[in-house]
Amino acid sequence: MKAHSLNAHAVRRDKTATAARGNAVKFSRRMCVGMATLVVIAVLWYVATTGLGLISAGRFPAPVDVEAAAVQALVRGYPDTTLLVHVLHSLRLVALGFVVSVALGVPLGMLMGWNRTAEALINPVFLLLRPIPPLAWIPLAILWLGLGDEAKVMVIVIAALPPAVISTQAGVRGVPPHIVEAAQMLGTPRLRFVLDVLAPAAAPMIFTGLRLALQASWTTLVAAELVGSLAGLGYVLNVAQQDLYPGMILVGMAAVGVLGAGSTALLGMAERRAIGWAQLRGAA
Amino acid sequence: MIASRQPLPLHRSLVLGAIGTLTFLGFWAFLARSGLVSPLFLPGPVAVAERFATLTERPFAGGTLPAHVASSLQRFLVGYLLAAAVGVPLGLTMGWSRLLDDIVTPIFDGLRFIAPIAWVPFAALWFGTGIGGPILIIFAGAFPPCLINAYRGARYIDARLLEAAEMLGTPGYRMIAEVLLPAALPSIVAGLRISAGLGWQSLVGAELIVASTGVGYMMVQAQGAVSTATVMVGMVAIGLVGVVIDVALRALETRLRRHHGQA
Numbered sequence: 001m002k003a004h005s006l007n008a009h010a011v012r013r014d015k016t017a018t019a020a021r022g023n024a025v026k027f028s029r030r031m032c033v034g035m036a037t038l039v040v041i042a043v044l045w046y047v048a049t050t051g052l053g054l055i056s057a058g059r060f061p062a063p064v065d066v067e068a069a070a071v072q073a074l075v076r077g078y079p080d081t082t083l084l085v086h087v088l089h090s091l092r093l094v095a096l097g098f099v100v101s102v103a104l105g106v107p108l109g110m111l112m113g114w115n116r117t118a119e120a121l122i123n124p125v126f127l128l129l130r131p132i133p134p135l136a137w138i139p140l141a142i143l144w145l146g147l148g149d150e151a152k153v154m155v156i157v158i159a160a161l162p163p164a165v166i167s168t169q170a171g172v173r174g175v176p177p178h179i180v181e182a183a184q185m186l187g188t189p190r191l192r193f194v195l196d197v198l199a200p201a202a203a204p205m206i207f208t209g210l211r212l213a214l215q216a217s218w219t220t221l222v223a224a225e226l227v228g229s230l231a232g233l234g235y236v237l238n239v240a241q242q243d244l245y246p247g248m249i250l251v252g253m254a255a256v257g258v259l260g261a262g263s264t265a266l267l268g269m270a271e272r273r274a275i276g277w278a279q280l281r282g283a284a
Numbered sequence: 285m286i287a288s289r290q291p292l293p294l295h296r297s298l299v300l301g302a303i304g305t306l307t308f309l310g311f312w313a314f315l316a317r318s319g320l321v322s323p324l325f326l327p328g329p330v331a332v333a334e335r336f337a338t339l340t341e342r343p344f345a346g347g348t349l350p351a352h353v354a355s356s357l358q359r360f361l362v363g364y365l366l367a368a369a370v371g372v373p374l375g376l377t378m379g380w381s382r383l384l385d386d387i388v389t390p391i392f393d394g395l396r397f398i399a400p401i402a403w404v405p406f407a408a409l410w411f412g413t414g415i416g417g418p419i420l421i422i423f424a425g426a427f428p429p430c431l432i433n434a435y436r437g438a439r440y441i442d443a444r445l446l447e448a449a450e451m452l453g454t455p456g457y458r459m460i461a462e463v464l465l466p467a468a469l470p471s472i473v474a475g476l477r478i479s480a481g482l483g484w485q486s487l488v489g490a491e492l493i494v495a496s497t498g499v500g501y502m503m504v505q506a507q508g509a510v511s512t513a514t515v516m517v518g519m520v521a522i523g524l525v526g527v528v529i530d531v532a533l534r535a536l537e538t539r540l541r542r543h544h545g546q547a
Contacts (some may be wrong), residue, residue, distance in 0.1 A: 033386035041391070059410060116292045120300035125308045131523035131530075133485040135401070136500075138492060139507035139515045144325060219399040223489045226404055227504070241405035249405040253398055260397035 061247035069247030078248060079239045081231075087255060090225065090232040093149055094217045094263070097156025101213055105161045106206060109168025110198060119169070126162065134159030134220050138227050147228045152221060159220035160213035167209025171202030200275075207271045214267055218260050233259070327513040335513035336520065344514060345505035347497060353521055356487060356498040359415055363422025364483045371430025371479075372472055376464045378431075379438025380446075392431070400425035400486045401493075408494045418490040418498070425486030426479040433475025437468025473540050477533040484526050499525075 042063075048054045049062035057065060073083040112119040137158050138151075145151035175198060183197045199206075225234020233255055240248035292300070309329055315321050316328030327335070339349040347355070378385045403424045407417040441464065449463045465472075491500020499518050506514035 030386050030389075033383065034390040037387045037390055060406075116297075117300060120292055120297040121304040121307075124301040124305045128305065128308070131526045132519050133488050133522065133526065135485060135489040135492065136503070136519045136522045138489075139503045140512070140519065143507055143510065143512055143515060219401060222399050223401040223492070226401060226489075227492050237402060237405050241408055244409065246406075246409065249409070252405070253402050256402045257394070257398040260399065264397070 057246070058244065059246065061250050065247035066250050069245065069251045073236070073248065073251050078236065083236070083251070083255060086232055086236050087259065090221060090234070091259070093152045093232070094156065094214075094221050096149075097153045097221070098160055098214055098217045100153065101157050101160035101164050101217070102210060104157070105164025105209070105213070106168050109165040109206075109209070110172050110194065110202070112165065113169035113172025113202070114198065126165070130162060134216065135223050138224050141224070142228055147230060152224045152229070152232075155220050155224045156217045159216040163212035163216060164206075164209045167205050167212065168202060171205025171209075172198055174205065175201040203275045207267075207275060211264065211267055211271075214263055215260070218256075218263065222256055324510060325512055327516065332513050332516045332520070336517045339514065339517055344511075345502045347502075349499075349502070349517065349521060352497060352499045352502045353525060356491065356500070357525065359418045359491075359495075359498065360422060360484060360487050362415070363419040363487070364426050364480060366419070367423045367426035367479060367483065368430050368476060371427045372434045372475075373460070375431040375434025375472075376438045376460050376468060379435045379441070379468070380460065380464055385435075392428075396428060400482075401489045404490060404493050407490070413494045413496050417494040418487060421490035421494075422483045422487045426483030429475045429479035429482060430472075431475075433471045433478070434468060437471030437475075438464045441467045470537075470541060473533075473537045477530070477537060480529050480533055481526070484522075484529060488522055 046063055049057065049060065050064065061069065069078075072078050075082070077083075077085075108122070112122055134155060137155050141151040141154045145154060179197060179201055183193055188197065221232070222234045222237075225232040226238050227234075229235045229238070233252060236255075237249060237252040240246075240252055312326075313328045313330070316323055316326050316331070323331070336349070341348060343351070345352075374388070378388055400421055403421055404417075407420040411417045411420055445463060445467060449459055454463065487498075488500045491498040492504050495501040499521055503515050503518035506512075506518065
C-alpha cells in the first residue's frame with residue numbers, strides 16, 4: 001500500500017517536474033536532435049552521391065541534380081510549362097473536387113445522421129460501394145470522361161465524399177439530446193434548426209471529415225494524373241519517370257508533399273477560426 | 285415536428301435497406317437497358333456478372349481473373365509483411381527510446397505528406413514493373429499506421445510496468461519483446477488492420493501504373509480495350525478481396541482483445 005502510494009507520488013512528481021522544467025528545454029533538445037539528424041542525412045546524401053559515387057546518378061539524384069531540376073522546373077518549365085502552372089492546375093482540380101464533395105457530402109451526412117429512414121435507405125448503397133478503393137475508379141472514369149479534368153474531378157469526389165458524409169453523420173448523431181429538445185420546445189423552424197443548432201453542434205466532427213476528405217482528394221488526384229493526364233503534378237512525375245530523370249522525380253515528389261502539408265495546415269487554420277470555441281471548451 | 289431520432293426496428297431497417305439497394309441496382313440496370321447510355325460504356329449488372337463468370341475461366345491480359353487476383357495478393361502480402369516487420373519494431377523502440385524518437389520523427393514527418401502513389405516513378409526506376417515496384421508502393425501505404433500505432437501503444441504504456449522492468453535490469457531486446465510488445469498489442473493490431481486497408485488501396489493504384497500482372501493491370505488493359513464490363517469486374521474483385529482481408533483482421537483483433545480481457 002505504502003509502496004504503491006510512493007510510486008504514484010514519484011510518477012506525479014516526475015510529471016510536474018517535467019512540466020516545471022518548461023517545455024522549452026525539452027522542445028529545444030528535440031529540435032537539436034532533429035536538426036542534427038537532417039544535417040547528417042544531407043551530408044550522407046552528398047557523400048554517397050557526389051562524393052563517393054556509391055549511388056549512381058541514374059538511380060537517385062545528387063543534390064546538384066535536384067537543384068538543376070528545380071531550376072529547370074521553376075524557370076524554363078518541364079515538360080511544357082513551369083512547375084507553378086502544373087501546381088495551379090492540380091490545385092484547381094483538388095479545390096473543385098473538394099468543394100463538390102463537401103457541398104454534396106455534408107448535407108447528405110446531416111440527413112443520414114438525423115433521419116433514420118434516410119439512413120436505412122442510403123447506407124446499404126454506401127456499404128456496397130465503399131470496399132472499392134477510390135483509385136480503382138480511375139480506369140472507369142477515364143473510359144467515361146476521357147483524360148481531361150472531368151475524370152479527375154469525378155475520382156476526387158468518389159474519394160472525398162465518403163469521409164465527408166460519414167463524419168458529418170457521426171457528428172449529427174452525437175449532438176446532445178438536451179440541445180435538440182430545447183430547440184424543439186422553443187418551436188425552432190426546421191431550416192433554422194439545421195443551420196443554427198445542428199450544424200454548429202456537429203461542426204468539430206464535420207471538420208474532421210473535411211480534413212480526411214482533403215487528404216483523400218490529394219492522394220487520388222496524384223494517382224489519377226499518374227495514370228493518364230496532360231498537365232498537373234502527376235503528369236510531371238509521369239514524364240520524369242519516362243525520361244529517367246531522377247532529379248525531376250524528387251522535385252515532383254517534394255511538390256506533392258509540400259502541397260499536401262500546406263493544404264492541411266490551411267484547413268487547420270480555417271478550423272481554428274470557425275470552431276475555436278469548441279476546442280477551447282474541450283480544453284477547459 | 286422534426287423527424288424522429290429513435291432507432292428503427294430491425295425489420296423496418298432491413299426492408300428499407302433492401303429498397304435502397306434494389307433502387308440502386310434497378311437504376312443502374314434501367315440506365316444500361318434504356319439506351320440513354322451506350323452499353324459499351326455502361327453494361328448492366330447482369331452483363332457484369334456474366335463477364336465475371338467468363339473471366340474466371342477465360343484469360344484476359346495474360347491471365348484469368350483468379351490468376352490476376354493471386355498475383356495481386358502475393359504482392360500485397362510481401363509489401364504488407366515487410367511494412368509490419370519494419371514498422372512495428374521501429375515504432376515500439378521509438379516509444380521507448382527518446383533519442384530514437386527524436387531522430388526518426390522529423391524524417392517521418394517530412395515523408396508523411398507525400399502520397400504513397402507519388403513513389404511510383406522511383407519504384408519503377410529502382411525495382412521495375414515486376415513484383416518489386418508495386419511492393420514499394422504498398423510498403424509506403426502500409427508503413428505509417430504500423431509505426432504510429434506501435435509507437436502510441438508503447439508510449440502510453442503504464443509507467444509502473446516500465447519502471448519495474450528497468451529496476452529488475454531487463455536488457456533492451458527483452459524489454460521490447462516481453463514488456464512493450466504485449467502491452468501495446470491491442471494498439472498494434474488496430475494499426476495492422478488500418479494499414480492492410482491502405483496497403484491494399486495503394487496496391488491497386490500501383491498496379492494501374494507499374495505492373496505487368498494483377499487486377500489493376502487487368503483493369504488498365506480493359507480500359508485500353510474499351511471493355512467496361514471487365515473494368516467493373518476488376519472493381520468488384522478488388523472490393524471483395526478488400527472485404528475478406530478486413531474481416532479476417534477484424535476477427536483477429538476481437539480474438540486478441542478477448543484474450544487480453546478487454547472486450
